[in-house]
Amino acid sequence: MLHFLILLLLVPSALSEFTVILPDSTSPLIDSPQTGFSSHARTDPAEQQAVYQVMAATGNTWAGSIPDVCRGRWHGIECTPDTNDVYHVVSLSFGALSDDTAFPTCDTRAATLHPAILKLTHLRALFFYRCFVYNPQPVPPFLGKLGPALRSLVLRDNGHVGPIPAELGDLTSLKLLDLHGNHLTSSVPGSLSKLTRIRKLDLSNNRLTGGLPDLRSPDLNVLDLSRNFLQGRIRPSLARSVSLIKLDLSRNRLTGPIPDSLNSLENLMLLDLSHNSLSGPLPASLQGLSSLRALILKSNPMGPTRIPSNGLSGLKELSTLVLSNMGLNGPIPECIAELASLRVLHLDGNALNSSIPAGIGKLDKLSELRLENNLLTGMIPLGKEMIWKMGRNLKVDNNTGLCYDVADGVLKGVDSLSTISYCDPETTTPAAARTTQHLSLLIRGGSSQPPSSSSSSSSPSRCIIDHSWFGRVVAWFMICALLLL
Numbered sequence: 001m002l003h004f005l006i007l008l009l010l011v012p013s014a015l016s017e018f019t020v021i022l023p024d025s026t027s028p029l030i031d032s033p034q035t036g037f038s039s040h041a042r043t044d045p046a047e048q049q050a051v052y053q054v055m056a057a058t059g060n061t062w063a064g065s066i067p068d069v070c071r072g073r074w075h076g077i078e079c080t081p082d083t084n085d086v087y088h089v090v091s092l093s094f095g096a097l098s099d100d101t102a103f104p105t106c107d108t109r110a111a112t113l114h115p116a117i118l119k120l121t122h123l124r125a126l127f128f129y130r131c132f133v134y135n136p137q138p139v140p141p142f143l144g145k146l147g148p149a150l151r152s153l154v155l156r157d158n159g160h161v162g163p164i165p166a167e168l169g170d171l172t173s174l175k176l177l178d179l180h181g182n183h184l185t186s187s188v189p190g191s192l193s194k195l196t197r198i199r200k201l202d203l204s205n206n207r208l209t210g211g212l213p214d215l216r217s218p219d220l221n222v223l224d225l226s227r228n229f230l231q232g233r234i235r236p237s238l239a240r241s242v243s244l245i246k247l248d249l250s251r252n253r254l255t256g257p258i259p260d261s262l263n264s265l266e267n268l269m270l271l272d273l274s275h276n277s278l279s280g281p282l283p284a285s286l287q288g289l290s291s292l293r294a295l296i297l298k299s300n301p302m303g304p305t306r307i308p309s310n311g312l313s314g315l316k317e318l319s320t321l322v323l324s325n326m327g328l329n330g331p332i333p334e335c336i337a338e339l340a341s342l343r344v345l346h347l348d349g350n351a352l353n354s355s356i357p358a359g360i361g362k363l364d365k366l367s368e369l370r371l372e373n374n375l376l377t378g379m380i381p382l383g384k385e386m387i388w389k390m391g392r393n394l395k396v397d398n399n400t401g402l403c404y405d406v407a408d409g410v411l412k413g414v415d416s417l418s419t420i421s422y423c424d425p426e427t428t429t430p431a432a433a434r435t436t437q438h439l440s441l442l443i444r445g446g447s448s449q450p451p452s453s454s455s456s457s458s459s460p461s462r463c464i465i466d467h468s469w470f471g472r473v474v475a476w477f478m479i480c481a482l483l484l485l
């Protein structure tokens with residue numbers, strides 16, 4: 001699974017799209033071979049009738065002509081025999097998720113979820129995808145009675161309306177609950193904190209209101225509540241979910257600061273809090289998230305706040321950093337250039353007013369750099385090779401005083417630099433006469449290091465937070481306390 005995650009994390013456009021498929025043999029998406037097949041075994045008669053009813057209610061009446069549903073099985077039904085040679089239905093799936101997983105599709109104008117499903121007492125996984133789209137109906141509260149065997153409940157892109165039933169909290173063995181892409185309008189029921197084994201909770205793309213849920217599962221890997229109307233603060237207690245790999249709360253109405261405590265989520269690979277109303281400052285402690293691959297905080301109008309001077313440089317694995325449109329001011333810290341794995345860096349639409357740190361020109365994996373709409377000044381410290389490589393993925397226009405070093409190469413056809421003029425060699429400011437002309441731009445060869453206006457040799461030690469003062473302060477307090485006694 002990690003490889004799957006990493007792969008997708010490297011593709012920025014896929015960040016908000018992908019689904020994590022848990023490596024759980026009960027997952028409805030894994031077409032595992034039927035185990036323990038016995039020529040004598042027959043489907044439990046009560047379950048067989050229930051399957052007929054459930055299938056008919058979705059428009060799949062053809063199933064009624066199959067004499068033994070577990071023996072004449074189709075993609076989308078899984079059964080397991082017990083010691084008495086009786087088959088029990090453990091998994092039912094509907095919907096064409098992909099060409100590989102063509103489960104029975106539903107009659108989207110008439111399908112319903114039949115309560116006979118409660119007779120399937122051995123059910124571990126239930127999966128409905130795009131099933132009730134033109135027959136909108138609430139998520140049936142009776143699903144809460146599905147019992148302790150159920151590990152996986154997926155009701156994805158189904159057109160469900162109304163609330164998330166509090167009864168779903170009774171499914172205490174659930175590892176996966178996916179209600180993505182419906183029209184659910186309630187708050188997230190407090191009862192979901194009873195799901196103490198949940199690993200993936202995806203309630204994204206709904207119309208949920210109220211505050212964030214208080215989840216208590218130590219196994220929670222994936223929490224996706226993005227694209228809802230959730231309000232209030234991010235609870236510091238969220239940091240108890242130490243197994244989190246993906247945390248996506250983007251596109252809600254969250255307020256308040258980003259809690260410092262989140263830095264204890266040391267397995268976290270994706271943190272997306274973008275498009276909310278979170279306030280500053282940007283905690284320097286975020287650099288404790290040592291596994292992080294993508295940090296996306298854009299479009300939180302935080303007001304005047306700075307990028308931490310440590311440049312979040314502890315995030316050694318970080319490949320995507322998106323801090324656009326946040327009201328950031330002050331400098332781009334030199335230390336940001338220590339993020340050696342960076343591929344995507346977006347700092348556009350802020351009020352950053354330093355020069356571009358020279359080290360950014362040495363980030364050899366960088367393939368997308370957006371710095372437009374800031375107050376940046378001085379020489380652009382990127383080699384010709386890097387500029388050609390990035391092409392349209394380099395954006396630097398609308399800055400106060402960025403300019404180009406005059407040197408040996410002619411830069412034709414680089415749209416991203418068409419509004420930038422070359423630097424006056426004396427002052428490292430844009431050559432005034434050229435600012436409005438679209439002349440061929442001259443740049444240095446990629447091999448030589450452009451003399452940056454802030455020509456500092458950034459030493460790594462300046463980028464690491466010094467915690468030792470804290471120890472000293474504590475020691476002083478203890479000595480004082482002892483003296484007073």
Ligand SMILES: *[C@@H]1O[C@H](CO)[C@@H](O)[C@H](O)[C@H]1NC(C)=O
Pocket residue numbers: 329330331353354
């Ligand atoms: C950059 O902006 C900050 C905050 O607005 C300001 O204090 C500082 O003087 C500015 N620096 C430069 C070089 O303009």
Ligand SMILES: *[C@@H]1O[C@H](CO)[C@@H](O)[C@H](O)[C@H]1NC(C)=O
Pocket residue numbers: 349350351372373374375398
């Ligand atoms: C230039 O950037 C500033 C932010 O620094 C923004 O307010 C302004 O609208 C931008 N101008 C254009 C033409 O995009």
